[in-house]
Amino acid sequence: MDVLVLYKDYLMIEMNYSEDTVISYLNDVEQFEQFLKTEGLADSLLGATRERLARNYISYLDNQNFTKTSIARKISALKNFYSYLQSKNLIDINIFQFVKTPKVPKRLPQVIQDEEINYLFESIDRTKPLGVRNYLILDLLYSCGLRASELIGLTISDVYISNEQLKIHGKGGKDRYVPLHQNLVEQLKFYLTYTRATLLAKGTNTNEKKLFINYKGTPLTERGLRVILNDIITKSGETFKIHPHMLRHAFATTLLNHGADLRVVQELLGHAHLKSTQIYTHVSSEVVKEKYSKTHPRMIQHEKNK
Structure with missing residues (x-):
């Protein structure tokens, strides 16, 4: 029995994780397996049943000068893996369950400014x-805050034109609905009626259900999405690098900057915990300060007395 194959299917199908996330999880597990075998501590992942093996591995990583961020990620991946094995009754204990994760300082997400976003839209030849x-893809990422995997996973049946919303299949198999602004509704109508059919004609499967099609007439991949965004950047004349999550950050920050409730943003992003959304409050703190100075009675009085 290949537990890694089972685990991969679980991550992709049940958890609906992106291809890159799945690869990262599997790499972390495989590295631990290699450590066990090289050190002669266990002959397989299932054979690692003593909690001190987990602590030995963390010491090994630390001695190899891995960063706290990398170690924290590996611990998280291995906790998840052994928790999965435990749920399938393949092991009795999760040896990583009580391993403490090193504290990692939070980094504020990199956000694209409004002016830079406009340059990107204007550079696309429609x-x-x-x-x-490509224009539709950029607008969905920026206006709906989608993850790359969520955008790639969209099917025709996930588009509700009459209700002006999309059904998003998020992490952990959790679905959510996000609203569409009127311009997006019109773009989707045109794309579904004309553009998509043109792209599909270049392939062999005209019954394809995925919403976004590549230049070959087959479903767009996450790698293809990155190529598209890089191409948009090149044509816009900008010099920064862009990835889908930057547009997701920009979506969240823009909403908060314009007064959206934090829990509304949490729902739109599909965050399971409010803590994940709160990082964006730091990004928009300057706007909050500005609004405070313009609206609080004491601040207004202070300005008048100057």
């Missing part, structure tokens, strides 16, 4: 089918 698709 007279061509790929341009129409």
